[in-house]
Amino acid sequence: MAFGLFQRVTSFFVPSVQVISSCIFLMLFLIQVDAQIRYSIPEEMRKGSLIGNVAQDLGLDIKRLRSGRARIVTGENVQYAELKTDKGTLVVNERIDREQLCGDVTPCSFTFEILLENPMELHPVTIEVLDVNDNAPTFQSKRLDFEISESVTIGSRFDLEAARDADVGENGLQNYKLNPSDYFAFKQHLNSDGSNYIQMVLQKALDREKQSHLNLKLVAVDGGSPQRSGTVNINVVVLDANDNTPVFNQSIYKASVMENSPRGTHILQLNATDIDGGAYGLITFSFSKSNAPMSDFFEINEFTGSISVANDIDFEKDQKIEFRVEAKDQGGLTDTSKVEIDIIDENDNEPVINVMSFTTPVSEDAPVGTTIGIINVKDLDSDENGKVRCSVEGSAPLEIKSNIRNYYALVTISPLDRESLSEFNITIIACDSGKPPLSVNKTLNLKISDVNDNSPVFLRTVYSAAISENNYPGYSVLSVVAKDPDENQNARVSYILEECDIGGSPVSGYISVNSENGVISAARSFDYEQTKEFMCVIKAQDGGSPPLSTNVTVKILVQDQNDNAPQVLYPVQTGGSLVAEMVPRSADVGYLVTKVVAVDVDSGQNAWLSYKLQKAADRALFEVGLQNGEIRTIRQVTDKDAVKQRLTVIVEDNGQPSRSATVIVNVAVADSFPEVLSEFTDFTHDKEYNDNLTFYLVLALAVVSFLFITCVVVIISVKIYRWRQSRILYHSNLPVIPYYPPRYSDTLGTATLPHVYNYDTCRTTDSRKSDIKYMQPMSQSLLDVGGTDSEAQNFEKQFAGSNMSTLVSTLNKAISCCCSVGPERCLWC
Numbered sequence: 001m002a003f004g005l006f007q008r009v010t011s012f013f014v015p016s017v018q019v020i021s022s023c024i025f026l027m028l029f030l031i032q033v034d035a036q037i038r039y040s041i042p043e044e045m046r047k048g049s050l051i052g053n054v055a056q057d058l059g060l061d062i063k064r065l066r067s068g069r070a071r072i073v074t075g076e077n078v079q080y081a082e083l084k085t086d087k088g089t090l091v092v093n094e095r096i097d098r099e100q101l102c103g104d105v106t107p108c109s110f111t112f113e114i115l116l117e118n119p120m121e122l123h124p125v126t127i128e129v130l131d132v133n134d135n136a137p138t139f140q141s142k143r144l145d146f147e148i149s150e151s152v153t154i155g156s157r158f159d160l161e162a163a164r165d166a167d168v169g170e171n172g173l174q175n176y177k178l179n180p181s182d183y184f185a186f187k188q189h190l191n192s193d194g195s196n197y198i199q200m201v202l203q204k205a206l207d208r209e210k211q212s213h214l215n216l217k218l219v220a221v222d223g224g225s226p227q228r229s230g231t232v233n234i235n236v237v238v239l240d241a242n243d244n245t246p247v248f249n250q251s252i253y254k255a256s257v258m259e260n261s262p263r264g265t266h267i268l269q270l271n272a273t274d275i276d277g278g279a280y281g282l283i284t285f286s287f288s289k290s291n292a293p294m295s296d297f298f299e300i301n302e303f304t305g306s307i308s309v310a311n312d313i314d315f316e317k318d319q320k321i322e323f324r325v326e327a328k329d330q331g332g333l334t335d336t337s338k339v340e341i342d343i344i345d346e347n348d349n350e351p352v353i354n355v356m357s358f359t360t361p362v363s364e365d366a367p368v369g370t371t372i373g374i375i376n377v378k379d380l381d382s383d384e385n386g387k388v389r390c391s392v393e394g395s396a397p398l399e400i401k402s403n404i405r406n407y408y409a410l411v412t413i414s415p416l417d418r419e420s421l422s423e424f425n426i427t428i429i430a431c432d433s434g435k436p437p438l439s440v441n442k443t444l445n446l447k448i449s450d451v452n453d454n455s456p457v458f459l460r461t462v463y464s465a466a467i468s469e470n471n472y473p474g475y476s477v478l479s480v481v482a483k484d485p486d487e488n489q490n491a492r493v494s495y496i497l498e499e500c501d502i503g504g505s506p507v508s509g510y511i512s513v514n515s516e517n518g519v520i521s522a523a524r525s526f527d528y529e530q531t532k533e534f535m536c537v538i539k540a541q542d543g544g545s546p547p548l549s550t551n552v553t554v555k556i557l558v559q560d561q562n563d564n565a566p567q568v569l570y571p572v573q574t575g576g577s578l579v580a581e582m583v584p585r586s587a588d589v590g591y592l593v594t595k596v597v598a599v600d601v602d603s604g605q606n607a608w609l610s611y612k613l614q615k616a617a618d619r620a621l622f623e624v625g626l627q628n629g630e631i632r633t634i635r636q637v638t639d640k641d642a643v644k645q646r647l648t649v650i651v652e653d654n655g656q657p658s659r660s661a662t663v664i665v666n667v668a669v670a671d672s673f674p675e676v677l678s679e680f681t682d683f684t685h686d687k688e689y690n691d692n693l694t695f696y697l698v699l700a701l702a703v704v705s706f707l708f709i710t711c712v713v714v715i716i717s718v719k720i721y722r723w724r725q726s727r728i729l730y731h732s733n734l735p736v737i738p739y740y741p742p743r744y745s746d747t748l749g750t751a752t753l754p755h756v757y758n759y760d761t762c763r764t765t766d767s768r769k770s771d772i773k774y775m776q777p778m779s780q781s782l783l784d785v786g787g788t789d790s791e792a793q794n795f796e797k798q799f800a801g802s803n804m805s806t807l808v809s810t811l812n813k814a815i816s817c818c819c820s821v822g823p824e825r826c827l828w829c
Contacts, residue, residue, distance in 0.1 A: 055088025068116030133224025151241025270305030347434025452544025562655025
């Protein structure tokens with residue numbers, strides 16, 4: 001039956017509602033809303049019953065309802081309708097009782113909004129609740145008592161209590177029936193506010209002697225189907241005659257009172273008169289029985305007629321109250337008058353803030369103007385007391401914008417930065433325009449979510465560390481630390497070794513870096529002598545998407561350790577023959593015998609060398625320079641000194657602990673080479689020589705002789721050639737051009753100890769005037785001595801009568817000159 005009624009009502013209302021209401025609401029709320037629809041349904045529909053297809057009526061796609069998070073927004077505690085976003089339909093959510101919802105108001109409807117976001121849309125929906133006949137007329141009193149004088153004239157009126165029917169329209173109260181109707185007739189009247197009141201009108205004179213009591217029955221019926229009714233009994237007591245009725249001096253009394261006025265506040269004064277005397281002239285005042293009970297709001301003094309406040313009056317519930325008052329004399333005669341009281345609004349309601357939606361957290365890269373929340377603000381007061389202003393307290397980077405009535409959007413006005421402020425409270429203040437104004441605030445907590453907008457930052461611009469050589473692989477050199485102000489995965493820093501080459505090898509072969517804590521470890525054992533320092537680049541990369549990174553330069557210094565012993569470069573220790581330095585017996589004190597040359601591949605103090613004479617045949621004859629390794633005589637050589645001298649020199653570095661090397665220096669104290677041969681044969685007794693040693697010695701002497709003769713021939717030839725050229729120039733009278741050659745040095749010798757010869761020359765174009773000065777060498781030439789005693793004697797006989805030392809020296813000079821400067825510029829030419 002309810003569904004059938006719904007179909008009939010829908011078929012009747014839909015065309016008219018869509019046309020009429022669309023025009024009216026579109027004109028009134030064109031700015032505030034996008035579209036408005038209206039439905040009509042009967043009350044008491046079952047939960048889940050279909051109300052209408054919102055998506056179809058609004059022309060919206062179901063996907064739009066889902067993406068816009070469509071929902072019903074209402075300020076009421078009970079939500080009667082539910083939106084099915086998957087179907088785009090409205091269904092009944094709670095039992096709808098029209099009488100409970102609207103009372104006597106007709107038509108009865110409730111309104112809510114359908115809210116969509118991104119972009120924000122607001123579609124008001126009005127649902128009219130149609131009445132069904134589910135309530136019967138009722139009387140408040142079970143019995144009505146009247147005392148009526150028998151002298152009451154025909155036509156006298158007596159107010160009756162009106163019945164109340166919660167239904168409206170055809171289902172509401174339609175008619176009354178009075179039984180029996182011999183003495184009284186029933187009259188029904190309509191008030192200006194749409195309510196009605198009923199009266200009994202005397203149509204036949206009363207006679208107390210015939211009938212002192214009358215029992216009547218008043219029946220109230222509605223127009224529903226099936227019809228419902230209510231009954232009240234009327235008891236009439238017939239009194240003796242009282243031929244004058246009280247009369248009010250006004251037919252309508254009007255007054256006003258402020259809401260929330262305290263109890264006992266005087267509102268107005270009633271005035272009625274009765275020209276009868278005695279008891280019949282005494283008048284009492286009361287509320288008319290035709291009204292709903294007024295004692296909930298007002299009280300009346302029955303003797304004075306003063307009306308005052310009885311309980312709290314709320315403007316938001318009743319803006320105007322109308323009721324009837326009755327003046328009654330002691331004879332039972334009455335008169336009635338109407339009272340209209342206007343309720344004056346007071347600013348007694350604070351604004352109410354309802355959060356429709358609020359998005360938290362918000363990404364810190366959200367653009368300016370992003371909507372993070374929608375709020376609804378209402379004030380139950382009226383006029384200026386109900387006008388509300390909304391704002392955000394403090395310096396939050398947000399502001400409130402209002403495009404729709406009573407709805408406000410929270411939008412960002414500046415960029416958000418989580419690193420500066422990760423969360424903050426938003427205090428929304430709503431203030432009305434009353435005097436004094438009332439305000440309310442609501443605090444919302446907004447959190448800012450992180451995005452990867454910060455690169456890792458190293459604590460230093462350059463890292464440097466030192467590590468001793470000969471370290472073990474895996475030794476921790478240093479740690480690099482980078483901080484990222486982002487959070488969670490965006491702040492997780494990983495350390496990466498950038499690829500580069502160090503001496504042609506990848507850097508990963510030298511060091512490694514822990515990706516989690518940035519600890520740099522040695523991947524190999526370092527050798528200071530090969531690698532003294534190197535540089536690499538460490539990259540700190542966060543875990544964001546895309547990741548951000550920063551590079552830092554790391555410089556690693558390898559510190560030297562005393563892991564290398566000194567190496568003796570001179571004199572060279574040979575295994576096939578003995579090397580000896582010759583000292584003439586005429587050598588003075590301080591004569592430089594030779595110089596021990598040694599090096600240490602270490603550095604710093606580990607390479608500082610000191611020389612000491614560890615062992616010597618005669619310690620009183622020689623000494624070794626502590627710093628330079630020079631072996632000099634410390635006294636005059638005598639004929640008693642042995643020809644062969646064997647010195648053991650130790651070379652020590654300055655490391656901790658120190659390392660050392662020893663070298664044996666053989667010294668021959670003699671003036672002639674045969675003497676050396678005869679004495680130094682003892683050095684060879686402990687060694688084995690090849691049987692062909694004599695052959696090699698003779699061959700060497702032959703080669704030296706051949707070279708010497710060749711050089712002499714070449715020098716003489718060049719000399720003659722230059723002499724002829726100079727004679728030609730001399731006879732040609734050309735100017736003489738002096739020529740000053742550079743100082744040449746002969747670098748014959750072995751290893752790092754050269755025999756240096758200095759030549760001072762002055763040459764002219766005339767070779768006859770050239771001059772040369774020979775300087776003594778810094779040390780004697782090296783002699784390689786070997787063979788047996790017989791071979792030495794043959795050698796001495798062969799070169800008897802000649803100075804061997806002088807011959808060898810002359811040969812060395814000739815070879816050095818010709819090889820160094822060429823035969824054209826040789827000083828011997």
